[in-house]
Amino acid sequence: MSRAGLTSSPQHNYETLAEESKVIRILVIGKTGNGKSSVCNTILGEDKFATGRSMASTTKEVQVAETEKDGDRIKVIDTPDVTNCEMDEQQMQAEVSRWRSLTSPCPDIVLLAIRCDVRYTKEEYDIYSQIKSLWGDGLRERLVVAFTFGDRQDQPIENELKTVCPELKRVLKDARQRYVVFNQTDTPEGRAKTVKKVLELARGSRPGHILPLLVITLVLVGLVCILLVVLYSLCGCKPVKLAAIIIGIVGMVYGVVVFALVLAVYWIPYPFITKLIRL
Ligand SMILES: Nc1nc2c(ncn2[C@@H]2O[C@H](COP(=O)(O)OP(=O)(O)OP(=O)(O)O)[C@@H](O)[C@H]2O)c(=O)[nH]1
Numbered sequence: 001m002s003r004a005g006l007t008s009s010p011q012h013n014y015e016t017l018a019e020e021s022k023v024i025r026i027l028v029i030g031k032t033g034n035g036k037s038s039v040c041n042t043i044l045g046e047d048k049f050a051t052g053r054s055m056a057s058t059t060k061e062v063q064v065a066e067t068e069k070d071g072d073r074i075k076v077i078d079t080p081d082v083t084n085c086e087m088d089e090q091q092m093q094a095e096v097s098r099w100r101s102l103t104s105p106c107p108d109i110v111l112l113a114i115r116c117d118v119r120y121t122k123e124e125y126d127i128y129s130q131i132k133s134l135w136g137d138g139l140r141e142r143l144v145v146a147f148t149f150g151d152r153q154d155q156p157i158e159n160e161l162k163t164v165c166p167e168l169k170r171v172l173k174d175a176r177q178r179y180v181v182f183n184q185t186d187t188p189e190g191r192a193k194t195v196k197k198v199l200e201l202a203r204g205s206r207p208g209h210i211l212p213l214l215v216i217t218l219v220l221v222g223l224v225c226i227l228l229v230v231l232y233s234l235c236g237c238k239p240v241k242l243a244a245i246i247i248g249i250v251g252m253v254y255g256v257v258v259f260a261l262v263l264a265v266y267w268i269p270y271p272f273i274t275k276l277i278r279l
């Protein structure tokens, strides 16, 4: 690794477990030239990674850089297009294993860079499929499409997505229709908005934020149900029985609403709900 402040090897030695939990890990993958390093630089807020227009791949090995935003450490992992680096199957597997260890225990978000100004092809889909199979389980769950070259769009992306090829539809299905449009030539305010969206998606997909809420909800609903049964069976007094039924119904409704909200956040991470349940 040649550039100051970057590293191509794991840096876990000095990180305590508590510190690790505050790190947001963003892995950027995709076809060569699709703007992966540019996406990383946008997230980092500075040009830490080399980008280029040459015919050969610019990024030849995985590289990592960090920044801090809103009290969180953001770790950005830029990757080479392994299918275009003259690697054999074993080398590709080793490279992807390095990505896994650099994002351990798992990336909060995997950005798949796709140009929105050129046709999406089966060949490009095969690159994604290959990375997916080299990675193994868990890549799809964290997938978000990063549409790059947003400045070259000539119609709103929503319209464009209605007529895309089956392969891109499959990718978007894997990503649960989650995407972010990147435009390297955007204003600083525009780029900050894009980064904000990425971080909201990354925070929203953290099971660490969802699981405690699920557990608390289930415990509360359980307690309410026990209270209901005790009150109902021990008490002969009609008003108390009525109160028990009301408490029971309120408890159930509360449980169902929170449970549905948590699931909605997991599947459709709307920023405002994400903020609401962030523990
Ligand atoms: N106009 C425009 N150019 C972009 C945008 N994003 C990236 N580029 C340019 O596209 C070229 C390739 O971008 P990179 O970020 O190097 O792409 P990469 O995917 O990292 O490429 P490799 O490292 O070779 O795999 C660079 O010249 C960038 O300046 C964008 O949103 N708009």
Ligand SMILES: [Mg+2]
Pocket: 036, 037, 038, 050, 051, 058, 059, 078, 079
């Ligand atoms: Mg690159």
